[in-house]
Amino acid sequence: MVHSFASEAVAPSELRQLLEELYQGRGLSFYSNGQTIQMGSQDIWIVCRGVVLLSTLFPNGDEVLLGLASPSMPFGLPLTSIYSYHATALSDVDLMRLSVAEIEQSPTLSRSLWQHQSRRLRQTEAMLALVGHRRVKERLCQLLSLLKQEIGQPVAEGTRISVKLTHQNLANAIGTTRVTVTRLLGQLREEGWLSIDRNRYIILH
Incomplete structure (x- = not known):
């Protein structure tokens, strides 16, 4: 948690x-x-x-x-x-x-x-x-949830991460590759867990 x-x-x-x-x-x-x-x-x-x-x-x-x-x-x-x-x-x-x-x-x-x-x-x-989470997807979700708590801003759709972290930034934080983070973010968007606004900020639902 x-x-x-x-x-x-x-x-x-x-x-x-x-x-x-x-x-x-x-x-x-x-x-x-x-x-x-x-x-x-x-x-x-x-x-x-x-x-x-x-x-x-x-x-x-x-x-x-x-x-x-x-x-x-x-x-x-x-x-x-x-x-x-x-x-x-x-x-x-x-x-x-x-x-x-x-x-x-x-x-x-x-x-x-x-x-x-x-x-x-x-x-x-x-x-x-x-790092204790074996699945990379779990690590990414936990990281985004932590960022939501630390630097999140309420918006109509949910909570927006107030800075633009690159896929490489996220990969560095959870010990994986940029390609993997890009793929997982795409999955999370398809699942409705997050979206990307027109200014390229991540919004968590």
């Missing part, structure tokens, strides 16, 4: 207000869809708008999806021990950059960010658990 973690942390609006109060006048960094986000060794990025895809590369060039950072979630090199760690804008995003020292000096900010970081780590664990 897919579990939603959104209600277990400080509300995104509360964290945004806290950031605005603590760092008035600080500008945001904008990245357009598909851009790689540069990360310094002491930088913590906070997502203010949009979704960031976090991934790692294996020596053979295969990419593995580690998670998605949505509004109020932090990410950055100080928060991981993975050597090849990449962040890519999955939509147009606005980010606030803080240093580790700044966060350590504010107990309130540290506590709020830790709650959102915990939510993202639980999301990543849920994605890793998908």
